[in-house]
Amino acid sequence: MRPILMKGHERPLTFLKYNRDGDLLFSCAKDNTPTVWFADNGERLGTYRGHNGAVWCCDVSRDSSRLITGSADTSAKLWDVKTGTQLFSFNMDSPARAVDLSVGDKLCIITIDPFMGQSSAIHVKRIAADLDDQVGESVLVLKGPVGRINRAVWGPLNRTIISAGEDAVVRIWDTETGKMIQENDKDVGHKKTVTSLAKSTDSSHFLTGSLDKSAKLWDSRTLTLIKTYVTERPVNAVAMSPLLNHVVLGGGQDASSVTTTDHRAGKFEAKFYDKILQEEIGGVKGHFGPINALAFNPDGKSFSSGGEDGYVRLHHFDPDYFRIPSI
């Protein structure tokens, strides 16, 4: 493959998201400007100016008209994708970490970090169809997890909210009542901070990646552990292929092995695993720093990775990739 390198961010990447049609790629980084690129050739389309702090997460509506971003400057902003204008800013009292739009784009989750005595929380806000009606009040506030909540997403049909974070516990909350319905079984769960979460296309199962050097596949309804994927590096980002039964893990370097780093550059890799067999099927090297973000194009024919080095690498798969034998 000849990856396309996009260096639009000066600071490490934090999140990557493709739009539903797979033609736009949104990148968030620790610099203040989320950027949008064309997903086929990597050409930059524009940047969203307005945040004053690292942007941790973003989500785009199904029709690719609205973008929501969560930033360390204690705000989550709603943008017009086409023009880059800021439409609304939700003022949270702490740095906003994760954002996710619901099915139908009428509601959104905004997670906030523990800050100055306040615990972390998950806020649900309504997104009005008409901007004039947009208000900043939360419809629902969920509290309970200790420590940072790194990712929170909508469960199947918006009936539940799935969250995971620093306390290594995956939780399912009921949207109607706001109560926590389930926590994952402690024996099989992650042992360290869960850094990332990726849902399958139909939201029936999801993948969590953790600093304990593993990623786990869970059922969204029952929270049963289905599969575990083991690597040698702490996992910072996970992604599931929408086309094949592949799971990709991207990670960092174990702090203890820093001084024994290989002198060869570009050796941080995104590891591909067979989803069902839990076996490693391949790796794509190239990043000069730990991989912090991974995303698959909805058509499954390309994927991109964002690293600590500030680069986004967009890979279009060679025909060989589709011929890898599997079940």
Place this chain on the structure above:
Amino acid sequence: MAIDNLGNAPAQKPRWGELEEEDDGGDYDFLLPPKQIIGPDEHGLKKVIEYKFNDDGHRVKITTTTRVRKLANARLSKRAVERRSWLKFGDAVHEDVGARLTMVSTEEIIFERPRAPGTKAEDSNASGDPLAQMSKGGAVLMVCRTCGKKGDHWTSKCPYKDLAQPSETFVENPNPSPADGGASGAAKGGAYVPPTMRAGAVRPAAGGADMRRRNDENSVRVNNLSEDTREPDLLELFRPFGSVSRVYVAMDQKTGMSRGFGFVNFVRREEGERAIAKLNGYGYDNLILSVEWAAPRAT
């Protein structure tokens, strides 16, 4: 770009009466063969052959080889096509062509499949002994037995330590196959059995030469290397295709630069085949590589 000097005189001698001034500007293009374009073939390789007069008035032939490769097919939905024509905004508004935010990688990144543990073990069986040899030092004159370089490093510090090596020293040692491990001791109740007589020993003539020959059969020649290509570069380039037992880059001793070609030996033939298939015509350090099976050695 390859420039060939075709000799002093142009094919057709211009009549001296017509060649009035020295500083004519060299407008003798009619003397040159026309430009040839050998259109893109199935690998996307395109050759353009032009002829020019250089400063000395010699006719030179310039061959430019380019490869165009399609990276991906973009099948856009109607909405996506609309989005393609959106105006740039934010920081992208004043983007000039030279901004170079988006670049195609110059390196070919391979989807590396993990090696099955079985295959690696088979290959390293033969190399078991040379590897043991490597832990010893060299002579005072630093000769590395692995890559044969003098004065560079000791064998134990060889950058190619982990490769199977058909080195000369292998000749003197038996190849301890697992089955005969027990029998390598004395046959008759404690009598000393020299290494070459032991069960499972490989005779020098048969063993060493065989090892070397086998590797040279899988020798791949790489042409059109850039001046500063060295062994480690070739090793990195050919490694993904399989177990490389030896790399060699022909050097000009006087200038210390590569003579433009080198050899890579694989342990197995199909690895070499894969390498040839993938790397022939591959752009490496601004030159297009020519990779083929090496012609058998003269001696």
